[in-house]
Amino acid sequence: MSINMSSKVIYTYGDTIKVTEDIEGAIDEDKSKGIRGWIWDRNKPYKPLEIELVVNDEVIAQTCADIFDINLAEQEIGNGKHAFILRAKSWPDYPLPVQLSIRIRGTSHILATIEVQTLADLEGIAEIAPIGHVDEIIEGELRGWAYDQANPSTPALVDIIIDGEIVESLDCSSYRKDLELGGYRDGYAGFSFPLPISLLDGKQHTISVCHSGTKRQLPNGAMLFGLTKETELIKFISSLARTVKEFQTELTTELTTVEQRLLERHEALLAIQRDNMERELQVLRALLIERNDQNNSIASASENSSETTKRRNVKKATESDRLSQ
Template sequence: MFFLMRGNILSRALSAAASLARGPECQGHLEEIRGVRLRGWAWRPSRPDEKLVVEFISAKRRIGEATAALFRPDLKQAGIGDGSHGFEFELPRDLLDGRERVIHARFKHSGVELDHSPRLLRPSCLGALDEPAGAALSGWAWDPYHPEAAQEIEIEVDGRVESVLTASEMRPDLRQAGIGDGRHGFRFDLPLRLLDGRLHEVRARVASSGFELDHSPRQFQLAFEGCLDGVFEGEVHG
């Protein structure tokens, strides 16, 4: 009985100590794994100007760290200092080997884990929606666990599906970066009706799973420029 009570007291004491370290001293939250990125926030209420460093562990191996210094309006609104306590971390490519991984996030200075750590990394597609260029949108998508498969990409503008494309265009930059054989790009030419000078929002996601690509949504504001000079000998000039 004595040993049982002693064990219970010790367990409660350790639990309380961990709670204190995570609570009043430092607070943080590992929010999600989206694509190849981890996202969350961390801060020390007693030192609101300090930027904490969060380190990441997988299979007892340190895989990297991030400084929680990104500004996020939602954090500011929630009273998390001035809001500049967010972090993002891109997972190393050697973890994308088709196996599930458990990812831990902890305060570097204390080793105490953030709330909602660890999280499970499951196989999923990689991809990104590039910055709009001219009257066209482009990007890429690739499933590292099925590297030969071309992904179907759904393009949505202002809540309306405009097109479903196959990400199969060759892009040398993808091949150089190790994204399969490089044939995983896509391009979408914007309809003229969207070149109206108004602000529009575009989203790109994998049609089969709903997985939204990195940097989606994006906004664009473009106007059609041109004029009709006339018709000469049956030819239109402008």
């Protein structure tokens, strides 16, 4: 957000803006509670000026600069009753970016112009009803939707705030049939945020959803989570239990498959081992049979040789006896 100013002298509210030779004023950089400032006419020090907030030639707010401020009185700016707070009660349906003008009513004199780029720049300046809703916590997810009326073609941004800290900024671009039927960005305006497991610590936590960069909460955008949210806690735990059960089922199935494959492989290896052992036994049997046949042949040959020798010896003895007679 930028502010255009002319010649300057430092005062309480910031830099003094010379509107005309006789009219001057200033505005505060902090606009969280409205556009605050002061303005007066030197020629009419006791007559407050009326000012208005203008956008595209449309007056969206007006007020009288007649609030007393001790700082102005100390600076001898009239009687000190020249301060103002300017805030629009509603915002017209103008696309951003846009320029706001702070103008002296009934004239063309501009005190300052303000460039508004996003809805965050309008925070405190104009009341903009947040369009959207935080639905509920479903299976551990915070779900809802949001729509940026100033930039309808762009997904709205929301901040998820837990215990006062922004933990996530989300694009609202998820499709939902009900949003399409409602005419919000063809249905692409939803969001979901998985709640961190750290919230299950037994303590109470605050959760809020705001349009990004602002403090404007979505409808139903503030809730407590913890001991007072047993239902959400039960749902969250149930969701975790289902997830664990599904994982266990998948793991059991996977282990059963692996076990079956291992058994099949084991059986195959055993079959191969049995075949190898059977072949080795057959070879050993053949060797044993061959060795036994060889031994039998040797024994038979030895018996035949012994018998022949015995007959020869008997024959020699008989011949010797005969010759001796």
